[in-house]
Amino acid sequence: MSSPQPGPERREITIRRAPKYAPFLALGALLGFLAALVVAYTGPAHPDYTREAALGLFTILFALIGVGLAALAVLLMDRISVRRSRRAVVEAEADDAAEGSGPTAP
Secondary structure, X not given: OOOOOOXXXXXXXXXXXOOOHHHHHHHHHHHHHHHHHHHHHHOOOOOOOOHHHHHHHHHHHHHHHHHXXXXXXXXXXXXXXXXXXXXXXXXXOOOHHHHOOOOOOO
C-alpha cells in the first residue's frame, strides 16, 4: 500500500529589480563634496576665515543637498521598479537529503 504523495508546493512570487540605497546616497555625498571643493577654492579668499573653513561649511551644505537629491532619485527608481515587477509561479523541489537518497557518511 502506498500513501498518496502530495504534489509540489506552488507559490506565486513577485520578481523585480530594486536599486540599492547606500551607493546612491554615497554618490550624492561625494558629488556634494566635489561641488564644495570647487566653490571653496575657486572664489576669492575671505579675510575673516580660511579656505579650509569654507570647505567644511560648503561640504556639509552640499553633501546634505546631494544626499537628499540622491534619495529622491533612488525612491523614484524604486517606484518604477515596483511598476515593472512581474508575477511568477514557483514549485518547491524535494531535497535529496530529505528523501534519503543522498550520499551516506562513512
